[in-house]
Amino acid sequence: MIALLQRVIKASVEIEGKKVSEIGRGIVVFIGIEKEDAEKDAQYLANKIVNLRIFEDKNGKMNLSVKDVGGEIMVVSEFTLAGDCKKGNRPSFDRAMPPEEAETIYRYFVDALKKRGIPVKEGVFRSYMHVSLVNEGPVTFILKAV
Template sequence: MTGLIQRVKRASVEVEGNIVSEIGKGIVVFIGIEKEDTEKDAQYLANKTVNLRIFEDSLGKMNLSVKDAGGEVMVVSEFTLAGDCKKGNRPSFDRAMPPEEAEKLYRYFIEALKNTGISVKEGVFRSYMHVCLVNDGPVTFIINTR
């Protein structure tokens, strides 16, 4: 499972011209789910997301988690994170988990985040989305549970 984590000032998700989700200061997590991923991967990524100290403290040092900073989390499914670009010029998505199974792990991930007490918003699974965000820093991390 891959999580692309971006610290943001604000973010929103639009589907078919309607804003379906938005957050202020916090983290946007783009999540890619692969065939070998399990609930253990989802739990690991949720814990890492909530506890990753990427917000500045009063001394300007990255020392606060999203929870410490009073931020929110937005989760956006992105199967292209499971894409393999090593051969040729067209990505292969052979590693991506089939959508029916992937959605279960996506939901499990969201529930794991919510169980920490943090405010969690989400995109729409298997939908074409416009994601608008203001990356704060920029601060971006890639976490792979493998």
């Protein structure tokens, strides 16, 4: 699993011109699920994301988690994170898990975040979305399940 995190002051998802989800301060997680990924990978990333200290404390040091600041998380499925651009000019998505299987892992990941007590909103799995966000910092991290 690959997660691209962006610390935001606000974010929203629109589908066909209708807002389907939005958050205030928190983290947007773009999640890509690869063929070998399993529930243990979703658990690992959920725990890491909730506890990652990427928000500033009163001294301006990244020392607080999304939990500590009372933030929210928005999860957006993004199979393109599993894309391989090494050969040629067209990405290969051979590493991406088929969508029917990936949705099960995706749901498990979202539930794992919710069980950690953080308000979680979502995009819509397998939908063409317009994601708007205001990245605070900018602060962006890439995490990979081990």
